[in-house]
Amino acid sequence: MQRVCFLLKVRADRLAEYRERHSAVWPGMLRALTEAGWHNYSLFLREDGLLVGYLETPDFAAAQAKMAATDVNARWQAEMAPFFEALDGAAPDEAVKPLTEVFHLA
Template sequence: MARYCFCLQVKPERMAEYTERHRSVWPEMQAALSESGWHNYSLFLREDGLLIGYVEAGDLAEAQAAMARTEVNARWQAEMAGFFTGLGGRAPDEDPWLLTEVFHAG
């Protein structure tokens, strides 16, 4: 299983609400992530709004495509889009800024 890390920028004035929304992610969204091949998915938020995401998947593009086909993901992304800066009209889950792994000990 491959590891992927990405980053996005949450609007500083919406960080508290973003955090709160993720305390109660819809059960159907969590099920869709799992069924679409997203494993060990975590989000980390820095105090300036930098969001770091980590996910394991067999193939990230396939996992993203599987999620894109779900109705629950469309609803979730529509609600989350307003929390981010620099998306250029994309949904938050479309083409995230992937980071290159330079070291792993395991």
């Protein structure tokens, strides 16, 4: 099982709305994530907008590809893109660059 951690930056003026959107994630999006192999998925948001994402999956590239093939993900990413800084035209899920794990206490 791969453990994946990534960082993104939420715009300071959109923090409250970002939190609100994630208090009611679309059921279809939740289903798609589960079916694509995203497990133990969490997002942590710091007050300055730093977003830390963590998930576990058997194969992250395959899990990303499965999500990219869903309509619900395309709609969710389009709605979420304006919340983020420095995406350089990419959708938020395309801007995810996993961090290198340097330690894990099993």
